[in-house]
Amino acid sequence: MNTVLALENVVKEYPLTPPVRALAGVDLTIEAGELLAVVGPSGSGKSTMLHIMGTLDRPTKGDVSVAGYRVSELSDAELSGLRSRHIGFVFQAFYLLTGYSALDNVADGLLYTGVPLDERRARASAALETVGLSHRLDHVATQLSGGERQRVAIARAIVGKPSIVLADEPTGNLDSTTSSGIVELFHELNRAGSTIVVVTHDPEISASLPRIIHLRDGLIESDRVRELSS
Amino acid sequence: MNNGDLKSELHPSDLARTATVGARTRPLRAALSALGIMIGIGAMVAVLGLSESSKSELLEQLEQLGTNLLTVQAGAGIGRGDAVLPEESVAMIERIGPVEATAYVSSVDANAYRTDLVPEAQTGGIAVRAAEPNLLETLGGTMAAGVFLDGATASYPAVVLGSVAADRLGIRSLENSPQIWLGGEWFAVIGILDGLTLHPDLDRSAIIGEIAADEFLDHDQAPTTVYVRTQPENVLSVANVLPATANPEFPDQIQVTRPTDTLEAAEAADDTLTALFLGLGAVALLVGGVGIANVMVISVLERRSEIGLRRALGATRRHITYQFLGEALLLAGVGGLAGVLLGSGVTAAWAAYQGWDTLVPLVAVVGGVVAALAIGAVAGLYPALRAARLSPTEALRG
Numbered sequence: 001m002n003t004v005l006a007l008e009n010v011v012k013e014y015p016l017t018p019p020v021r022a023l024a025g026v027d028l029t030i031e032a033g034e035l036l037a038v039v040g041p042s043g044s045g046k047s048t049m050l051h052i053m054g055t056l057d058r059p060t061k062g063d064v065s066v067a068g069y070r071v072s073e074l075s076d077a078e079l080s081g082l083r084s085r086h087i088g089f090v091f092q093a094f095y096l097l098t099g100y101s102a103l104d105n106v107a108d109g110l111l112y113t114g115v116p117l118d119e120r121r122a123r124a125s126a127a128l129e130t131v132g133l134s135h136r137l138d139h140v141a142t143q144l145s146g147g148e149r150q151r152v153a154i155a156r157a158i159v160g161k162p163s164i165v166l167a168d169e170p171t172g173n174l175d176s177t178t179s180s181g182i183v184e185l186f187h188e189l190n191r192a193g194s195t196i197v198v199v200t201h202d203p204e205i206s207a208s209l210p211r212i213i214h215l216r217d218g219l220i221e222s223d224r225v226r227e228l229s230s
Numbered sequence: 231m232n233n234g235d236l237k238s239e240l241h242p243s244d245l246a247r248t249a250t251v252g253a254r255t256r257p258l259r260a261a262l263s264a265l266g267i268m269i270g271i272g273a274m275v276a277v278l279g280l281s282e283s284s285k286s287e288l289l290e291q292l293e294q295l296g297t298n299l300l301t302v303q304a305g306a307g308i309g310r311g312d313a314v315l316p317e318e319s320v321a322m323i324e325r326i327g328p329v330e331a332t333a334y335v336s337s338v339d340a341n342a343y344r345t346d347l348v349p350e351a352q353t354g355g356i357a358v359r360a361a362e363p364n365l366l367e368t369l370g371g372t373m374a375a376g377v378f379l380d381g382a383t384a385s386y387p388a389v390v391l392g393s394v395a396a397d398r399l400g401i402r403s404l405e406n407s408p409q410i411w412l413g414g415e416w417f418a419v420i421g422i423l424d425g426l427t428l429h430p431d432l433d434r435s436a437i438i439g440e441i442a443a444d445e446f447l448d449h450d451q452a453p454t455t456v457y458v459r460t461q462p463e464n465v466l467s468v469a470n471v472l473p474a475t476a477n478p479e480f481p482d483q484i485q486v487t488r489p490t491d492t493l494e495a496a497e498a499a500d501d502t503l504t505a506l507f508l509g510l511g512a513v514a515l516l517v518g519g520v521g522i523a524n525v526m527v528i529s530v531l532e533r534r535s536e537i538g539l540r541r542a543l544g545a546t547r548r549h550i551t552y553q554f555l556g557e558a559l560l561l562a563g564v565g566g567l568a569g570v571l572l573g574s575g576v577t578a579a580w581a582a583y584q585g586w587d588t589l590v591p592l593v594a595v596v597g598g599v600v601a602a603l604a605i606g607a608v609a610g611l612y613p614a615l616r617a618a619r620l621s622p623t624e625a626l627r628g
C-alpha cells in the first residue's frame with residue numbers, strides 16, 4: 001500500500017489562557033485512492049486537523065507526513081511548494097476570484113508551480129471538463145450557481161493532480177440536491193484515482209463514503225471502513 | 231531526503247498578473263487612489279514644465295531684445311515729474327568708446343487727443359515725446375502698421391503711436407489717414423509701434439519728431455531719457471562711466487538701468503513661486519501616497535480569504551509580499567504616468583496659449599515616474615508585509 005498521509009500522535013494547542021487543545025493526540029493513516037469522511041460535533045477539531053494535514057499549520061506535537069515528506073523537516077517555503085504540487089483544497093466558501101473566468105480561476109490552481117500560462121489554461125480546461133463544466137469556461141464567478149462555483153473550486157483543487165484533496169464542508173453552502181451532485185463528483189474523482197478527505201456535518205454524505213472518522217474533543221472516537229454494497 | 235523539487239514558483243509575468251487582481255476586482259477604488267498620485271505628480275511636472283518653458287522663452291526674448299541696452303535718466307524723485315539731463319549729455323555719451331548707438335527722447339509739454347472737442351483742462355490725454363528717427367533701431371522696435379519717423383517726417387506734424395496709446399485713442403489701422411489733436415495742432419498718424427517689452431512708457435506715448443516739436447509746439451526741452459547700445463562685452467564698464475559722463479557735476483543724480491534686468495528679476499521672483507508650487511505638489515503627492523497606503527491596508531483586510539487561498543495554492547510569504555507591493559507600485563506607477571501626461575498637457579496648453587515653445591524637462595518626466603514608484607513602494611510595503619505575515623489558517627478563517 002502507498003501511504004499518502006500520516007498523522008502520528010498529533011497534538012494542536014492554541015496558546016490562549018488556558019490553552020485550547022484542539023487536537024489531543026491523533027493517529028491517522030490515509031492510503032492512496034481512499035475517499036473518507038471526517039465528522040464530529042462543532043469544535044471537535046475537524047478543521048484544525050484538516051489544516052494540519054494540508055500543512056497550512058504545524059502541529060504543537062507529533063509527526064505529519066504528506067506524499068512521503070516529513071513536514072517537520074521542511075521550511076515554510078518548502079511547505080508552500082509541497083502544497084502547490086501535492087495538496088488540493090476545497091473550501092465551504094469556494095474562494096473564487098470575482099471578475100475572473102472559471103477557466104482562469106481553475107488555472108490558478110497551478111499558479112505557484114511554475115507551469116506557463118498557456119499550459120495552465122489547457123489543463124484547467126481539461127479539469128473543468130472533468131467536473132462537467134466545459135460549457136462554462138468563460139463565465140465569471142458571479143455568473144455561476146453555487147453548485148457550479150463549487151465544481152470550479154474542485155477543478156482548481158485537482159488541476160495539479162495532487163496526492164490528496166482536502167475538502168472542508170464543501171457542501172456547507174449548498175442545498176441537498178446540489179450537495180448530492182458534489183458528493184457524486186467526489187465519488188467519480190475517487191474512482192479515477194484521487195485521494196479525498198471530506199469534512200462534513202451532513203450524516204447523509206458521510207454515510208455514502210467508504211471510510212468515516214469520528215472526531216470528538218480533539219480525539220478520534222471511531223474510524224470505520226464500510227464495505228460498500230456496489 | 232532531497233526536497234529540491236518542493237519549490238513554489240511564480241514567473242515574473244504571473245507576478246505582474248497577480249498585482250493587477252485588486253485593480254480588476256475594484257477598478258473604481260484603484261482609479262481613485264491612482265488619482266491622488268496623478269494630481270501630485272501632474273502639479274509638479276506642470277510647475278517644472280511651465281517654469282522651464284517660460285525660462286526658455288525669457289532667454290529667447292533676452293536674445294532678441296539684446297542685453298546690451300542701457301537707459302540713462304535723471305533721477306526722478308516722487309513728485310518731481312520727468313527730470314531732464316544736461317543738454318550736452320547725449321554728445322558726451324556718444325564719445326564713450328564702446329558705445330555703438332544712442333537715441334534720446336524728451337518729454338513734450340502737451341497731450342494727444344482723438345478730437346479737438348475735449349476741453350483743454352481735461353486730463354487723461356496721451357503723453358507726447360519727441361524723438362529722433364534713430365530711436366526705433368536703437369530700441370530694436372518693430373512697426374505694427376505704417377512707418378517710423380524719418381528725416382523728412384520728423385519735421386512735419388506727423389506722429390507715431392505706441393501700442394497702448396494707439397489702443398486708447400482707438401486707432402487700430404492707418405486706413406482713412408487718422409489724425410490726432412496734439413498740443414493744439416492736428417498731427418497725422420503715420421505709424422503704430424508694436425509693443426516694446428522693456429519700454430512701457432513709450433508704449434503709452436505719442437512720438438513726434440524733435441524738429442516738429444520745436445516748430446509746432448515750441449518745445450525746448452533737454453533729453454529725459456537716453457538709450458545707449460554698447461558692445462555686448464562692455465555693458466558693465468559703460469554703465470559704470472555713464473553717470474559721470476552724462477552729468478559730470480552731479481553724477482549721483484543720474485540713474486543708469488539695464489531694462490533686461492527687470493525681466494530677469496521677475497523670473498527670479500518666479501523661482502520662489504515655482505518652489506512654493508513644487509512644495510504644494512509634494513504635499514499632494516504625500517497625500518496621494520497616504521491614500522494608496524490606506525487603500526492597500528483596507529484591501530489586505532478585505533482580501534484575507536484570497537490571501538489564505540493563495541497560501542493554500544502554494545504561494546510563499548514572499549509571493550504575497552510581492553503581489554501587494556506590486557499592486558501598490560502599479561497604482562502609483564499608473565498615477566505617476568498619468569500625472570506626467572497631465573502635467574505635460576497643462577504645460578503644452580499654457581505654452582500654446584502664451585505662444586511659447588513647450589519644454590518639459592526630462593528630469594521632471596523621469597523624476598515624476600520614479601517619485602511615484604518610490605511613494606508606491608513606501609505606501610505598499612507595510613500592507614504587503616502585513617498580508618504576508620498572516621498565517622494561512624488565520625487568513626482562511628476570513
Ligand SMILES: Nc1ncnc2c1ncn2[C@@H]1O[C@H](COP(=O)(O)OP(=O)(O)OP(=O)(O)O)[C@@H](O)[C@H]1O
Binds near residue numbers: 042045
Ligand atoms: N486560532 C484559534 N485560536 C484559538 N482557538 C482556536 C483557534 N482555532 C480553533 N480553535 C479552537 O479549537 C477547537 C477546534 O476548532 P475547529 O475549527 O477545528 O473545529 P471544527 O470541528 O472544525 O468545528 P466546526 O464544525 O464548527 O467547523 C475549537 O474549540 C476552537 O474554538
Ligand SMILES: [Mg+2]
Binds near residue numbers: 047
Ligand atoms: Mg470547521
